Amino acid sequence: MRFKEAGAFLNIDLGALVFNWEGMRRYISPSSRCGAVVKSDAYGLGAEKISSALYRAGCRDFFVAYLSEGIALRRVIGDSGRIFVLHGFFSGTEREFTRYKLIPVLNTIEQIEGWLLYTQKVGHRFPVALHFDTGMSRLSFSRQDQEFLFGEGQDKLKLLEVVLVMSHLANGDIQGDKKNEEQLNLFRDIRDKVSKILGYSPEYSLSATAGIFLGKEYLFDLCRPGLGLYGIYPYIGLEDKILLRPVVSLYAKIIQLQRAHIGQSVGYGSSYSFTREGIIATVCLGYADGFLRSLGNKGYGSICGKQVPVIGRISMDLTTFDVTEVPSKDLYIGQEVEIIGPHNTIDFLANSGGTIPYELFTNIGDRYYRRYKNEEKLFSVDRK
Amino acid sequence: MRFKEAGAFLNIDLGALVFNWEGMRRYISPSSRCGAVVKSDAYGLGAEKISSALYRAGCRDFFVAYLSEGIALRRVIGDSGRIFVLHGFFSGTEREFTRYKLIPVLNTIEQIEGWLLYTQKVGHRFPVALHFDTGMSRLSFSRQDQEFLFGEGQDKLKLLEVVLVMSHLANGDIQGDKKNEEQLNLFRDIRDKVSKILGYSPEYSLSATAGIFLGKEYLFDLCRPGLGLYGIYPYIGLEDKILLRPVVSLYAKIIQLQRAHIGQSVGYGSSYSFTREGIIATVCLGYADGFLRSLGNKGYGSICGKQVPVIGRISMDLTTFDVTEVPSKDLYIGQEVEIIGPHNTIDFLANSGGTIPYELFTNIGDRYYRRYKNEEKLFSVDRK
Numbered sequence: 001m002r003f004k005e006a007g008a009f010l011n012i013d014l015g016a017l018v019f020n021w022e023g024m025r026r027y028i029s030p031s032s033r034c035g036a037v038v039k040s041d042a043y044g045l046g047a048e049k050i051s052s053a054l055y056r057a058g059c060r061d062f063f064v065a066y067l068s069e070g071i072a073l074r075r076v077i078g079d080s081g082r083i084f085v086l087h088g089f090f091s092g093t094e095r096e097f098t099r100y101k102l103i104p105v106l107n108t109i110e111q112i113e114g115w116l117l118y119t120q121k122v123g124h125r126f127p128v129a130l131h132f133d134t135g136m137s138r139l140s141f142s143r144q145d146q147e148f149l150f151g152e153g154q155d156k157l158k159l160l161e162v163v164l165v166m167s168h169l170a171n172g173d174i175q176g177d178k179k180n181e182e183q184l185n186l187f188r189d190i191r192d193k194v195s196k197i198l199g200y201s202p203e204y205s206l207s208a209t210a211g212i213f214l215g216k217e218y219l220f221d222l223c224r225p226g227l228g229l230y231g232i233y234p235y236i237g238l239e240d241k242i243l244l245r246p247v248v249s250l251y252a253k254i255i256q257l258q259r260a261h262i263g264q265s266v267g268y269g270s271s272y273s274f275t276r277e278g279i280i281a282t283v284c285l286g287y288a289d290g291f292l293r294s295l296g297n298k299g300y301g302s303i304c305g306k307q308v309p310v311i312g313r314i315s316m317d318l319t320t321f322d323v324t325e326v327p328s329k330d331l332y333i334g335q336e337v338e339i340i341g342p343h344n345t346i347d348f349l350a351n352s353g354g355t356i357p358y359e360l361f362t363n364i365g366d367r368y369y370r371r372y373k374n375e376e377k378l379f380s381v382d383r384k
Numbered sequence: 385m386r387f388k389e390a391g392a393f394l395n396i397d398l399g400a401l402v403f404n405w406e407g408m409r410r411y412i413s414p415s416s417r418c419g420a421v422v423k424s425d426a427y428g429l430g431a432e433k434i435s436s437a438l439y440r441a442g443c444r445d446f447f448v449a450y451l452s453e454g455i456a457l458r459r460v461i462g463d464s465g466r467i468f469v470l471h472g473f474f475s476g477t478e479r480e481f482t483r484y485k486l487i488p489v490l491n492t493i494e495q496i497e498g499w500l501l502y503t504q505k506v507g508h509r510f511p512v513a514l515h516f517d518t519g520m521s522r523l524s525f526s527r528q529d530q531e532f533l534f535g536e537g538q539d540k541l542k543l544l545e546v547v548l549v550m551s552h553l554a555n556g557d558i559q560g561d562k563k564n565e566e567q568l569n570l571f572r573d574i575r576d577k578v579s580k581i582l583g584y585s586p587e588y589s590l591s592a593t594a595g596i597f598l599g600k601e602y603l604f605d606l607c608r609p610g611l612g613l614y615g616i617y618p619y620i621g622l623e624d625k626i627l628l629r630p631v632v633s634l635y636a637k638i639i640q641l642q643r644a645h646i647g648q649s650v651g652y653g654s655s656y657s658f659t660r661e662g663i664i665a666t667v668c669l670g671y672a673d674g675f676l677r678s679l680g681n682k683g684y685g686s687i688c689g690k691q692v693p694v695i696g697r698i699s700m701d702l703t704t705f706d707v708t709e710v711p712s713k714d715l716y717i718g719q720e721v722e723i724i725g726p727h728n729t730i731d732f733l734a735n736s737g738g739t740i741p742y743e744l745f746t747n748i749g750d751r752y753y754r755r756y757k758n759e760e761k762l763f764s765v766d767r768k
Contacts, residue, residue: 002452004474004477005450005451005452005474005477007450007471039700039701040672040700040751043672043700044672065700065701066385066389066701066751067389068389086701087391087639087668088639090388090389093388093389107640108639108640108717110717133642135649136651137649137650137704138651138666138696138699138702138704139640139666142640142642142643143643145642170649170652170653171652255472255492256492256523256526258517258526258527258529259526259528260521264521265519265521265554265563266520266521266522267520267521267522267554268520268555269555269558270554270555280521282523284471286424287742287743288423288427288747292743293739293740294738312521312522315522316424316449316742316746317424317470317471318522333492354678355677356677358671362700362749363672363674363747365746367424
C-alpha cells in the first residue's frame, strides 16, 4: 500500500538481517555453512528483498516450502545458489524443478518413486535432498520408511543423486531436553547408514536457529536458521551466546482521538468500559492486518516510550488504545503508535496474544506501507 | 497458487453468495436497500470476484476500508454504483477520491475540515458520508464532536454534500441487549438533527447483518451486510428468520501418512504423544495460511465425513491429524481433508480456536488454489 494512504508502517531492517545472518555464520564456521529459511514469503517480510540481501551477504543455500516460492526465488538470486523446496514435489511439477534448478526435499517413499520415474524417463539424474524423521512425526521419512530404505529399498536410494540429508529438531528451543540428544543420535545413525549405502557422503543438516547453539555436534555441514535471521531469540538466555538485532518494527497511525466518560464502553460486545474519564486513540490496524484478535483487551502499544493498553476487541481494520496517561503533546492525529519496536518487542506482543512471533509475522497482510532500511549498506558488510 | 502445486483448495461459491445477498435484500425490501461490505479483499475471499458477482445481482452500494480497495473496486464494477471508503481520507489523497468517484466516510472533525479545504479549493462539492458514534467508541464522530457539529460547527455540515449518514451497532449480535435500543434512539436523534441542519434528508444506515434482524426500525434506508453475505450466522437462532448458504469450503491435501507407535510424540514441543498405536496424516496447511496456531491440539478436520482431531502444534506450513479411526480405503496420499465444509463448519472451527469466522477468513493467505463456483449461474438469479 502506498505511503500516503497507508494506516500502518512496517519497517524491515535489512542491515540487521544481514548482521544476524553474519553472526550465526561466524558462530558455526568453519565447521558448518549457514543457509537461510525464507519460506512463506520470508515469514511475511518479503522474500525478494530478504533473499536478495542474504545472497549479497554470501548466503548460497535457501529453503522454501513450495515450488512457486522456489521459482520466484530463482528469479531473484540468479543462476547460482541452491534452493531447496521443503515440501518436495507434487506429481506433474517435476519438470519445473529441473528447469529452475530447484532441489526437491524428498519426504516420502512415494516422492522417491515419483522422482525416479521422472529421472529415468528423461535419462538424467538431478540433485535431491532427503528428509528423515528423528522426532517430529510431521513430514519426512518415518521409522517404517527408514526400515524400508535401509533394507530392501536401498536400491532406490542408490539411484538418487543425494546432495543433502536433513532432519529437524522438535525441541531445539528447550535446552537440556533429552529429546535433542535422542534426535542427534538417531541422525548420526542415519548419516552412517545413508553414506554407506550411497557410497559417498552428501551434506548433512540438522539444526535451525535454536539447534545451532546446542553444541558443535549439532552443526553438521549446513545450518538452516529462520527465526534468528529475523532477530528473534528462540529462548531466553541465548543473548549470552549471540547478539541478534531486531529486524522488524511496526507502527500504526492514530486516525481518531476522543474523550471517554465514565461508563463509556468500547468496541464490539462492549467488552471494555471506562471506570474513569479517559482518552481513546483509534489506529488503522486490525486482525485483517495480522494483529491477532486474541490481543483484544490484552495487547499493548507504545507512544513515545509510554506503554498504552489495547482496550476493547480488535476489529477487522481498527484497534483502540487507552492513551489517557500519554502526555498531551504526544497525542495528535497521525501520531504513530509503536506496535512492534524497541519499547514493545515482538516477543512481548506474541506472548500477550498467546502465540509466537512467527504467527504474527506470517499473518502480516499487504495493507502496510513497507520501508526497507539499510539496503544501501549491504555491500559494506564485513565478510571476514 | 496453481492447481498442480497447491497443497490446499479454497472453494468460494458465488452462487451461494448471491443467494445470501438476495435473501437479505428481499427481507429488508421495500423499506430499505441492501449494500455489501467488501473491505479487506472481501474478507480475504477476493474482492474482485465477490464484488463483481454482487454487482451483477443488483448490488449498487459497496463499502471498503481503504482508498486503494476503492480504486480496485471501481475498476471492477465500472462507473455506476457507489463506493464508500470507511476510513475516510488521509491528507493528500482527496483528488483520487473524486477521480475514482469514491465517497469518503468522514469520521472526525479533522476529516470534515480537510475535505472542506479541498472542495473549496477546487470549487466543487463532492458527495460524502458521515459516521456518527452511538456506542462503538471506535472511529466516528464522538459525543464531543456531535456537540460541536450540532452547535457552533453546524455551518461546516451545511457546506458538505451529504449522501449518507451512518452509525454502527456494537452488540447487534446479542438480541435483547438494551444497548441496541440505546443506539437506535441515539441514531434517530442524530437523524433528526442532521436533516434539520442540512435542510434535506440524506440516506441513513445503521445495520450490518445482525442489525437487519433486530426489527424494522433498525433498517433505515440502507443496510450493510458483511458476515451474512459469506453465509455465516452472527448468532444462533437466526436460522429461523433467514436461510444462509455456506460460501466457503477449504480442503487440504494429505502429503504423508505414517504409523505411530505408543509413546511417539508429534511436532514442536512434543505437545502430543500417542497412548496407543495410530496413524498420522500430515496436510499442507499451516498458520502461514491462516490456520490459526491456537487450533493446535484443539481443531478438527474431516475425511469423508469422519471427524479427525488436530494433533500437536500447528506448524507454519503443515498440520498433523490423528486419522486412526478413518477407514483405510479413505486414506491415501493426495486425499483431501475437509478443513471448512459441511462436516466441519467455520463456526465450529473458529470456536475451537477461540476466535470468530472473520479472523479465519481475513488471514487466509495466497497459497491456496482458489476455485470459484457457480460463476456462470449468476445471470439466472431470480430478482423478483
